[in-house]
Amino acid sequence: MISEPLRNPLSMFDTRDKVAIITGASGSFGRACALTLASLGGKLLLVSGSQDELNDVLREVKEVGGEARVLVRRPDTLEDAEAIRDAALEAYGRIDQLVIASGFNKAGFIQDLPLDDWEAVMNANVRGPWLMAKVVGTYWIESGIKGKMLMMSSVRGRHGNYSGYTGYCTSKGATDALTRVLATEWAQYGITVNSIAPTVFRSKLTAWMWSDDEVGQATRKRSLSRIPLGRLGEAEDLMGMALYLLTPASSFCTGQIMYVDGGYTAG
Known part of the structure; x- marks a missing residue:
């Protein structure tokens, strides 16, 4: 007997009516991910620190026929993360996908970089994702939902950089480790956790x-x-991988750092 996925491979990429929280939704990757999921029938909570930028993404989501709500908030504290989770539940009644697209960098050689700048990078790139994983993952475990979590890493989690990236490289190395440990902790619940690791791609920061x-x-x-x-790279170069990791197509893929880097890590 031929299984349904083999009869209809595109069914493996179905995200209709799935509810996603996207943090950093006003950034290049968050925006592209929002438009992709929205155009395929997903329901979104778009989260960022900028109301004006969120409104721009919301307008574009509506242009592709999508459904979304916005929330101006960053997951700086446990209370913030809980408020983001609760906003999604209040709007849609469930959460199926968590996309952590937010990030921050403050470059400087270690002898010159203020501790406050290093901590700001670590808070944005490690603390915030950990808090979102904690509150949404707990909800998934308690609700029996086999959720999908996607984070943004970087080739800098694997390679150093001579431009003063002691904060950024350290934070992305932590993202890789968090991806793997959550994947192993949550596998028993059917929850998958993966990360995309690009090289330089077009964004506000670059x-x-x-x-x-x-x-x-x-x-x-x-x-x-x-x-x-x-x-x-362009943000669109990441979307095929993102769609794969957020849909049933990747049901046997977890704990992976997926390099979308034009061959950078191969050479």
Whole structure:
């Protein structure tokens, strides 16, 4: 007998009526993920610290026929994370997917970087995701929901960087470790946890690399020299992997750091 997935492979990527929380929804990856899930029938809670930017994403979600609510809040504390979870439950009655697309960087060599800046990076990239995982994961376990959690890592979780990334590289290494340990802890509940790890791709944080000034050109040239495919990434390059990791297609994939990097880590 031929199984339904083999008869209809696209059914494995079905996300209709699934409810997703997306933190960092106003960023490049969060926005692209929101539009992808919305256009395929998902229901979204878009979370960010900027009302104006969230409104822009909400408008675009509606343009593709999607359904979403917005919440101006960051998961800085346990109370914040609980409020985000509760807002999704109040709006839709359940949560199926958690996408942690928020992130932050403050570069500086360790001898010059203030402790406050290092802690700000760690709080945004490690503490916040841990808090969201705690409150949503607890809800999934108690509710018997086989949820899907997706985080944003980076090739910098695996490779160092000579540009003063002691905060960012450390935080993304922690993201990789958190991905693996949550995957092993939650496997017994049927919950999957994975991360996408890109190289440099176009975002608000990297917009300067696409400029024509001397610094932008030099940095872009140096980055391109390490990428076999010969170009920097766009947010859309991440969406096929994101859709895979948030749908039944990836039901036997957990604890993985999925490099979407133009071949950077292969060379």
